[in-house]
Amino acid sequence: MALRRRGGAAKTNQLRALGVGRGAVLSAMRAETVIRVRKGWFALTTVSPLERRALIDHGFLTCSTAAMIRGLPAKDPRHYHLRANRPVAGERSGRRRQKFATTGASVSLLDMVEDYLHCQPAEWSLALLDAIERQRVIGDADFCELEERLPRHLRALLALRSSIPESPLESVIRYRLMQAKIRHVMQHPIGPYRVDFLIGHGVVLEALGAEHHANRDAWERDRARTIWLKNAGYEVVEMTYNQLDDWQQVLSVLKKLRTYQLRR
Ligand SMILES: [Zn+2]
Known part of the structure; x- marks a missing residue:
């Protein structure tokens, strides 16, 4: 339950903060509902292979990779994009160094959108923004915060978003x-x-x-x-x-x- 609330994956100390002790984790592992992905990281057995790979790579899914996991538009399903605290060998990862929030194996929705807009072509960024606007997954306050983080040309894209397109x-x-x-x-x-x-x-x-x-x-x-x-x-x-x-x-x-x- 605690793992589901953490987006399907969590560190030992995050679980402990939610009141889940070592015994509970071990018994969930015996029941094969939880796996140990790497040292100190546990995930539900239902997490996707991409999420598992991100945790093994010491990173968090972002950009269109994280969008895909959330059922949002992605141009190239093979694009694998991580945000990590240190570089991941052989992988593209977010260069913006500021702190980022995470849920499970992905960065937060806002961080994901920020990376997406920086990385993906403008037309697909608009597809993402339209989908988010249509599904109302980001509130107006979050859009304001996002606007402050973006350079001017991406802010212009943000202003174009519309809930009218259906795909x-x-x-x-x-x-x-x-x-x-x-x-x-x-x-x-x-x-x-x-x-x-x-x-x-x-x-x-x-x-x-x-x-x-x-x-x-x-x-x-x-x-x-x-x-x-x-x-x-x-x-x-x-x-x-x-x-x-x-x-x-x-x-x-x-x-x-x-x-x-x-x-x-
Ligand atoms: Zn990307």
Whole structure:
């Protein structure tokens, strides 16, 4: 129980402060609910391999690695980023030397966001901020504290956060449309539907992230919606995560369609 409250992992002295003695730890280890990860560190057997690895490396997960553990957006699932009190051989780790708070094998949410914004591309940082705003996992006071810690260009990113995007893909597309100075409205109602992006008056851009669109029913629903929108006179462009790598092509399609719609 105490371990769960500490985020799944804790040091002997942290456990002792919570009133858990050596005997309780030993009996939990015998019952195979707790393991000793390294000297003085104990974890629930349910902690993820990444969290275990961080503890063995004498560090704490941060940036997108910690975000992933919390179910928040991460660009590259292989990115392994630690904050540590001393350098970890062969691993990238946070360089900011100030004290940081931890829960279990990760740094605190605020420290995680700070490292993420410094390390990840701006569009994915916005995806993280949007997700946090949508799930309300950080309060306004914490956002203020974060703002004080950030340099100006990252503060500008913080100010762009919005609870409207419903997936990381939508956040990344939103960022890129802003960069390309393409005006758009998000989650715009058209007939019985709400489209992800309405560009100009007649171009609809749909973000088909696998998280909401991959099952059979969703696939059928999306096709029905596309034919309805086309019948109502809209041009529909669909975009997936992999197509983020083809952004120039998508952009050129969007621009062509917009001009075409204007001429009609
Ligand atoms: Zn990182």
